[in-house]
């Protein structure tokens with residue numbers, strides 16, 4: 001199972017949503033042409049709406065890739081948000097920094113290069129929104145390292161939570177993905193059963209969780 005949504009419904013949604021313009025369009029096109037796994041239009045539009053509603057001032061992103069989602073989030077906040085984004089692949093981090101500079105957002109977005117499991121330990125100030133879009137088996141660890149600094153009323157956005165449907169049903173699980181599935185199910189159970197969070201799980205794109213800190 002490659003796609004958790006009906007392909008015709010998905011195509012309609014992607015075709016109907018407004019296209020990016022300018023530098024975001026250029027980075028999006030580069031991402032698709034070079035197989036960089038950037039967020040799709042449906043997730044991008046959902047994040048834009050959530051940012052407009054929640055108005056975060058400080059954002060932590062895990063998984064920068066080429067900087068597409070961090071630039072998108074910063075622009076959605078009307079450049080009101082400061083973003084710290086974590087990326088372990090040096091080549092990706094380099095391209096992200098170049099793209100952020102070209103977008104004129106170097107004063108707003110800081111790329112922190114290296115494994116986020118190590119680097120997230122440097123966080124010592126409060127923030128409003130956590131966006132997880134990196135190694136799927138590490139979401140619980142990313143959460144534990146950052147949650148103490150997430151303000152009440154803040155959001156945790158977790159992407160790719162259904163992993164091509166494998167997380168939802170063993171019928172779709174490929175043998176070598178069993179560990180990721182196990183960790184993701186544990187993380188989603190934790191988010192949904194946690195009395196300090198209000199969580200919604202959505203079958204959008206590859207699955208997306210929105211958690212609100214009570």
Ligand SMILES: C[S@@+](CC[C@H](N)C(=O)[O-])C[C@H]1O[C@@H](n2cnc3c(N)ncnc32)[C@H](O)[C@@H]1O
Pocket residue numbers: 037038039062063064065066067068069070086087088089092114115116117133134135138
């Ligand atoms: C799905 S891509 C991020 C896409 C990006 N958020 C966007 O939509 O524009 C995931 C990225 O997370 C990075 N990554 C995976 N595990 C990581 C870790 N433990 N620490 C830092 N970066 C990690 C990968 O190198 C990859 O570039």
